[in-house]
Amino acid sequence: MNRIIYKLTVCVCGFLLLSACSDDLDTTPKEEFSELAVWNDPALVETLINNVYFRLDEPLSAGRLKAVLVDEAHYRGNAGSRDFNNCLLTPDTYPGWSAACRYRTWNDMYKTIRTCNLFFENADQIPFGSALEDDVTEKDRMTGEMSFLRAYNYFNLVTMFGGVPIITQVYGLNEEYAMPRNTWEECINFIVSECDKAAALLPLKQTGKNDGRATKGAALSLKARVLLYAASDLYHATSQLYPDFSNPELLGYTGGDRTARWKAAKDAAKAVIDLGIYKLYKADPAPTDSIAQNLVDFFLSKDSEEDIFVKFFVPTMRQNYGLYTGSNGFHTWGSNAPIADMVDAYEMADGTTFDWNNPAHAAFPYRNREQRFYANVLYEGAYYRPRPADVVGLESDGIMQLGRWEVWDAATNSIQEVYGVDTRKSPIEDWNGSETGYYARKFMDPAVDAQYYKQEVTWRYIRYAEILLNYAEACIELGEDSEAKTYINMIRKRAGLPGLTEVGAALKERYRNERRIELTFEEHRFYDVRRWKIGNLVYKPASRAEIVYKLNPDKTTSVIPTITHVVWENRSWDDKAYFFPIMRDEMNKNPALIQNPGYK
Numbered sequence: 001m002n003r004i005i006y007k008l009t010v011c012v013c014g015f016l017l018l019s020a021c022s023d024d025l026d027t028t029p030k031e032e033f034s035e036l037a038v039w040n041d042p043a044l045v046e047t048l049i050n051n052v053y054f055r056l057d058e059p060l061s062a063g064r065l066k067a068v069l070v071d072e073a074h075y076r077g078n079a080g081s082r083d084f085n086n087c088l089l090t091p092d093t094y095p096g097w098s099a100a101c102r103y104r105t106w107n108d109m110y111k112t113i114r115t116c117n118l119f120f121e122n123a124d125q126i127p128f129g130s131a132l133e134d135d136v137t138e139k140d141r142m143t144g145e146m147s148f149l150r151a152y153n154y155f156n157l158v159t160m161f162g163g164v165p166i167i168t169q170v171y172g173l174n175e176e177y178a179m180p181r182n183t184w185e186e187c188i189n190f191i192v193s194e195c196d197k198a199a200a201l202l203p204l205k206q207t208g209k210n211d212g213r214a215t216k217g218a219a220l221s222l223k224a225r226v227l228l229y230a231a232s233d234l235y236h237a238t239s240q241l242y243p244d245f246s247n248p249e250l251l252g253y254t255g256g257d258r259t260a261r262w263k264a265a266k267d268a269a270k271a272v273i274d275l276g277i278y279k280l281y282k283a284d285p286a287p288t289d290s291i292a293q294n295l296v297d298f299f300l301s302k303d304s305e306e307d308i309f310v311k312f313f314v315p316t317m318r319q320n321y322g323l324y325t326g327s328n329g330f331h332t333w334g335s336n337a338p339i340a341d342m343v344d345a346y347e348m349a350d351g352t353t354f355d356w357n358n359p360a361h362a363a364f365p366y367r368n369r370e371q372r373f374y375a376n377v378l379y380e381g382a383y384y385r386p387r388p389a390d391v392v393g394l395e396s397d398g399i400m401q402l403g404r405w406e407v408w409d410a411a412t413n414s415i416q417e418v419y420g421v422d423t424r425k426s427p428i429e430d431w432n433g434s435e436t437g438y439y440a441r442k443f444m445d446p447a448v449d450a451q452y453y454k455q456e457v458t459w460r461y462i463r464y465a466e467i468l469l470n471y472a473e474a475c476i477e478l479g480e481d482s483e484a485k486t487y488i489n490m491i492r493k494r495a496g497l498p499g500l501t502e503v504g505a506a507l508k509e510r511y512r513n514e515r516r517i518e519l520t521f522e523e524h525r526f527y528d529v530r531r532w533k534i535g536n537l538v539y540k541p542a543s544r545a546e547i548v549y550k551l552n553p554d555k556t557t558s559v560i561p562t563i564t565h566v567v568w569e570n571r572s573w574d575d576k577a578y579f580f581p582i583m584r585d586e587m588n589k590n591p592a593l594i595q596n597p598g599y600k
Contacts, residue, residue, distance in 0.1 A: 039122045042129065042138060048115060049142060052149045053213075055112050057104040057156065058311055058459040059523065060443065063324030064100040065336045066526040071538045073336050073521070074569065075100075076424075076435050085539060087574035091584040091599050104160075106586050109153045110167065116150040117170045119143075133210065134203035141210070144201030148214040148222065151194035155226055158187045159527055160580040162596065163250040166190050178592040183249040185256075188230045195223035204277060211303075217275055218309035221462045224268035228470045231261035231477065232531035234578055241533075241575060245597040251579060259478070266474035269467050272308075278464040281306045283494050291496040295375035300445055300457060308462040315454055322450030325440050327378070328433035329401065329422035331388060331451040336521070337434035338377055340543035340565040345516055346373040351498040356565065365563050371496045376520050378439040380420075380547050380561060385446035387421075391428055395421045402437050403547030403563075408555040415551055435568070437545025442521050460522070465491055469515050476508050484511070491518055530578050539573035574598065 038044045059065045067073035068081045075081040080096030088095055098105070103112065119142070128139040136144075157164045164187060165179040182190075198219035206213040229235070235252035239245070248254055253261075272278070281298040285291050298304060302312065313319050326332030348354055348361070349368045356362050366379050378384055380402045387398055395401055401420025409416045419425040424433050445455040468487045475484035481503045488511060489499035495518070500510050512532070516525055529538045543565040550558050576598025587593050 039125050040127060042126055042142075045119070045126055045142065048119065049145055049149075052112055052115055052146070053311075055103045055108070056149075056152065056311070056461070057102055058461070059100065060313070060319045060321040060457060060459050061317070062100065062102050063320030063335065065521050066100050066523050067336060067338075067521050069096060069100060070526045070529055071540075071542070071571075072338065072342050072525050073440065074339050074434075074436050074542065074544075075335050076333070076337065076433065078335075082569065085542075085569075085571040087539070087572065087577040089577060089581055089599075091581040091587065091595065094580065104156060106157070106161070106164075106583060109157050112153050113150055113167060114170060116146045116153070117168060119146045120168070121170055134205060134207055136201065136203045140201040141203065141206075141213075144198045144219070145214050147194045148198035148202070148219050151191045151198065151219075151222060151226075154187065154191050154194070155222065158184070158191070159229065159530075161582060162252070162579050163187050165590075165593075178590050180592040181250050181594060184230075184235060184252050185249070185254075188226060191226050192223055195219045195226065199223070204275065212310060212312050214309060217272060217277065218462060220268065220272045220275070221308050221467055224265065224272055224467060224470050225462070227261070227265040227268045228474060229527070229531050231258065231265045231474070233533040234531045241578070242597040247594055250594060251596070262474050262477045266471060266478060269471035269474060272464075272467045273471060278308060278467070279305050280464060280468075280490060280494050283490065285494065285496060291371035291494075292374035295372060295495075296441070299375075299443055299460075302458055306464045307458075307460060308464060308467070310461060310463075311459040313456040313458065315456060317454075317456075319454045319456065321443055321457070322445060322448055322453075322455045325444060326450050327384070327400065327422040327439050328424075328426050328429040329387070329391060329395065329420075330385070330449075331391075331429065333432055334434035334439060336440050337436040338438040338440055339436050339569075340438070340545050342520070343373070343377060343379070343438060343545070344543075344565065345513055346370055346377075347497065347513075347517075349496070351492075370517075372517055372520070376440065376442040378441045380437070380545070380563065382441075384441070384444075388449075388451065391421060394427060400439070402434075402439075402545065403549060403561050405549040405557050406551040407557055408551060435544060437547055440521060465518055466522075466524070469511075469518065472511060473515070476511055481507055488514055533578070535573045535575070535577060539571045539577075541567045542569045542571050544568045 038048065064075060065073060068075035069084050075096070078096060080099060083095035084097065103109070123139070123143060128137065130137065133141065154164070163181045163184040166182045166187060167179065171177060198214065199216050202214055202216045202219055204216050206215055236258055238252040239248040242248070242251070281304045282289070282294045285294060298306070303310065322332065324333050324335040326334070328334055344354055346354060347370045349370055354361055354369070366381065378400050380400060382400045383398050384400060385398050387395055401422050403420050404423065405418040407416045407418050419427070421428050422433060422439070424430070424435060426433060443457050445457055448455040468490055472484040472487040484507065485500050491514065492499055500507060502510050515528065519525065529535055546564045546566050547561050549561050552558055579596045581596055581599035582593055587595060
């Protein structure tokens, strides 16, 4: 099946530049297209749209997750992410952000929005074909896609900055560029209206060469996410959070009915569910299934019935995630390593909470954990893939070595320490690797030798599990606990866990952890922490695993490691970090902008 690949295949940006020409000479650029040529050719317009898809932020190409900027993971050897996790953001720098987030700056997103606006200003002159594809016209499909993509970029902006200027026109030279920020409520209403427009125009499914483009379900799902965020804690009573800020309407609602907002979020998520075209991958595991392998297979699959909006890859596209994330024992870099606090959040197989004060848990912390732990995390003793030829002599089974061995040296009458091949003091690469005692398994393709080759793992912007969780969260906030548990427990059943039985505040707490685990490394946790307004609880000193095969009294080395989690990296919170600062150069270019609180 042919799929859309979000890659610019011809240069269409040249039409933005107008050149003088002589009647006597053919000065038409051979590698660029004039503005007239673009709008007269739907194929060139589609290439323009493809470039907007390409510019949607996803972490697999860059190789670094936003997980390293919240309580999920650690980026080894990176001062920028450490500074970010201590809230050292300023109008001059977002430390660690650019490395983890392609096309996720004010300037980049407005560039993308400008391309969308160009399309809308010229759509009436494009000679669209009249044939139906997937039951919609070419004009409706492209218009729906651009409405969706403009909404997606505006949503990305508001999650960072709060209210932003809503720009729907294309500015030319010598026009007035100073535009004030719209209120938070105006922005949310605009984004929702764009999602509604897109949903009305787009097909239920895109097939053939259009597979991978936005659909009706994608537009409705984005709307559900937007309304869920908008109803959340951060965007209510911001005047209490920032009492000295004179423009609270830029950061949240200043009136209205919050219950109605939760009801709108619930209804929007239910509209996606009621489409009846999505379902959880292997929602009802067979008794003989390896549930962990089911989950690994899902995230390595090209597509599935759970996918709502995704990005496909081919070998010619750069996807550095495998190289950046794997272990130094495989000559890869360990740059998205789960922190120990994240590991502690995984439940036991029976659905109870893991507890270091439980002697059985503490003695064997990796035994009898829930299956998503084994699908997502590489830990001491876990199998990953065959070792490279030059490592086989040190470890030949592909088993992770993240600890150190105390070995008695009779010649010196002393203890010698031998470090595993995947540690920071590895005999393979002693400058590389994870600092946390863990590596990420999620999105890692063991069939690909990431030292030399790029993997092609599909990135899932929106999948059905998120919609079920969004619906459940809105139900919890509306006091509809029974309904919420029905949908949360669908996900837990797929994960091999018993259903939740709690109610009230206890259910809300369990839900938040369930969301944290189910959506691990999928770029949700960063924003969930902010919209729930729990930064002070999350940005705290982070822990790593200390793994030691201790020397026995008889001077033999234990074959069972002693594993503890110890605090090792300082992290701290400042309430200003709920919103990003607008960069100083943007403030200088547009004097009508108002800076977010806490930044000078």
